[in-house]
Amino acid sequence: MSVTAPTHTDTAFVDFHDVWLAYNDELKAQNVFAVEDINLQVKRGEFIAIVGPSGCGKSTFMKLTTGLKMPSLGKITIDGQPVTGPLKISGMAFQAPSLLPWRTTLDNVLLPLEIVEPFRSQFKDRRKEYAERASRLLESVGLGGMEKKFPWELSGGMQQRASICRALIHEPKMLLLDEPFGALDAFTREELWCTLRDLWEAQRFNVILVTHDLRESVFLADTVYCMSRSPGRFVVQREIPIPRTRDLEVTYTPEFTNIVHELRGHIGGQRGSPPRRP
Amino acid sequence: MNKKQLERWSPLMLLVVIVLIWEAITRGFGISEFIFPSPSRIWEQTLEHKTTILGHAWRTYWVTMVGFGIAIVVGVLLGFLIGSSRLAYSAVYPLMTAFNALPKAAFVPILVVWFGIGAGPAILTAFLISFFPIMVNIATGLATLEPELEDVLRVLGAKRWDVLTKVGLPRSMPYFFGSLKVAITLAFVGTTVSEMTASNEGIGYLLISAGSSMQMGLAFSGLLVVGAMAMAMYELFSFIEKHTTGWAHRSGQN
Numbered sequence: 042m043s044v045t046a047p048t049h050t051d052t053a054f055v056d057f058h059d060v061w062l063a064y065n066d067e068l069k070a071q072n073v074f075a076v077e078d079i080n081l082q083v084k085r086g087e088f089i090a091i092v093g094p095s096g097c098g099k100s101t102f103m104k105l106t107t108g109l110k111m112p113s114l115g116k117i118t119i120d121g122q123p124v125t126g127p128l129k130i131s132g133m134a135f136q137a138p139s140l141l142p143w144r145t146t147l148d149n150v151l152l153p154l155e156i157v158e159p160f161r162s163q164f165k166d167r168r169k170e171y172a173e174r175a176s177r178l179l180e181s182v183g184l185g186g187m188e189k190k191f192p193w194e195l196s197g198g199m200q201q202r203a204s205i206c207r208a209l210i211h212e213p214k215m216l217l218l219d220e221p222f223g224a225l226d227a228f229t230r231e232e233l234w235c236t237l238r239d240l241w242e243a244q245r246f247n248v249i250l251v252t253h254d255l256r257e258s259v260f261l262a263d264t265v266y267c268m269s270r271s272p273g274r275f276v277v278q279r280e281i282p283i284p285r286t287r288d289l290e291v292t293y294t295p296e297f298t299n300i301v302h303e304l305r306g307h308i309g310g311q312r313g314s315p316p317r318r319p
Numbered sequence: 320m321n322k323k324q325l326e327r328w329s330p331l332m333l334l335v336v337i338v339l340i341w342e343a344i345t346r347g348f349g350i351s352e353f354i355f356p357s358p359s360r361i362w363e364q365t366l367e368h369k370t371t372i373l374g375h376a377w378r379t380y381w382v383t384m385v386g387f388g389i390a391i392v393v394g395v396l397l398g399f400l401i402g403s404s405r406l407a408y409s410a411v412y413p414l415m416t417a418f419n420a421l422p423k424a425a426f427v428p429i430l431v432v433w434f435g436i437g438a439g440p441a442i443l444t445a446f447l448i449s450f451f452p453i454m455v456n457i458a459t460g461l462a463t464l465e466p467e468l469e470d471v472l473r474v475l476g477a478k479r480w481d482v483l484t485k486v487g488l489p490r491s492m493p494y495f496f497g498s499l500k501v502a503i504t505l506a507f508v509g510t511t512v513s514e515m516t517a518s519n520e521g522i523g524y525l526l527i528s529a530g531s532s533m534q535m536g537l538a539f540s541g542l543l544v545v546g547a548m549a550m551a552m553y554e555l556f557s558f559i560e561k562h563t564t565g566w567a568h569r570s571g572q573n
Contacts, residue, residue: 107474109470109473109474126476127473127474127475127476128474128476129475129476131474132474133470133471133474135467135470135471137467139467139468139470139471141468141486141489142566142567143489143490143492143564143566152471152472152485153475155485156472156475156476156477156481156485157475157476191566193566207471211475217474
């Protein structure tokens with residue numbers, strides 16, 4: 042039960058080393074950073090969650106992890122390779138499902154295979170095989186039989202499930218979720234927690250989940266990181282010792298509630314304090 | 320009849336009412352057919368000269384289609400170029416707007432000097448006048464691509480070309496079909512205007528020659544024929560639009 046600054050391990054899958062990011066050079070010259078002093082090591086197959094107040098830099102952190110933005114200072118290594126651009130080994134799902142409305146659900150899920158090598162060059166030959174793979178994925182999240190429907194014919198929860206399938210179709214080693222369940226109602230959200238949990242336990246890819254919901258982070262993750270207000274830095278790293286496989290019932294146990302309460306204290310402290318001066 | 324049927328038949332019913340009123344006015348006030356012919360007179364003259372009219376109508380039609388076809392190709396290519404590159408957008412757009420402001424009817428004498436009398440100037444006028452809306456709509460569709468849709472592909476390491484062809488162009492199809500409906504009516508204008516001064520065939524020519532020989536009924540019927548052709552093409556594109564971009568025409572989501 043450590044509430045300490047992040048420690049080093051030698052088999053880190055995701056390794057952030059003294060990373061700072063300013064949005065542009067002028068801000069960098071003025072020492073105004075969006076995220077500061079990020080030191081983070083994530084083990085292979087680990088599920089981590091990041092919580093923090095609005096605008097603290099969680100999405101910026103995601104962009105650094107996916108290679109959509111380069112750090113102003115410091116180094117990022119993923120799977121031993123330095124990050125120089127968008128990664129093909131990751132899949133991402135956002136708060137808005139962003140399914141392409143002119144494609145059927147199946148074609149939407151197949152989209153990454155049309156872009157990422159080595160699937161792309163084999164797409165024509167192995168289309169049938171890929172379509173079967175997509176169907177199986179859709180079935181595993183409860184969308185069996187919905188392949189031919191268009192996105193607008195699906196509910197919000199179903200679209201988000203399809204979006205997660207799309208993020209996993211190319212068998213990435215890392216799944217990045219940017220507040221994926223934020224737009225859904227509480228019941229659908231809990232359903233999708235279990236769906237995500239089952240997918241992860243079956244395949245054990247890395248997951249980085251950014252969320253506002255403390256219960257969600259404690260239920261799903263091995264380790265929860267709390268980010269401070271902008272400029273964001275990690276102030277808390279909390280391992281969640283609750284044994285797997287976690288049932289929804291565990292969210293009502295005292296141990297769970299205590300952890301959530303404790304984390305809430307840290308976040309509340311962040312929200313209450315005045316903005317830090319650069 | 321119920322409300323839905325009433326709605327469907329209302330344009331036809333309105334047309335019938337207008338024709339009847341028109342007929343009543345021209346007969347009732349004894350207006351000379353050289354000034355404003357009655358519908359029945361127009362119909363008479365149409366039947367009388369129907370082969371001539373059909374011949375000219377066909378000529379106007381295929382000339383317009385050729386010019387329009389070129390307009391689609393050029394419009395889409397230029398629109399793609401401008402919509403995908405910010406530099407091209409800032410460089411080309413103002414010049415294009417200036418060009419578009421020139422009245423294309425004024426181009427016709429120049430085109431005659433270059434290409435001689437006949438189909439050449441007509442095709443080119445139709446093209447010049449109608450490619451601009453197509454270009455603008457494609458460029459707008461590409462330039463206003465939502466970043467969220469783009470991000471989905473960018474995180475996979477997709478190149479710009481992939482984003483434009485897989486997301487940008489399909490996303491622009493509603494805009495494209497919208498522009499086709501506008502452009503086709505413009506194309507007919509272009510052809511007719513050119514034929515009026517630089518051709519001896521086509522509806523434009525028919526209008527001038529019927530006018531000068533005081534056959535107003537014939538002139539009006541030529542007008543109506545061109546209007547009917549333009550409307551038929553408009554409806555055709557509307558039909559294609561509904562069946563290929565149905566995803567865009569839903570009001571009220573989820």
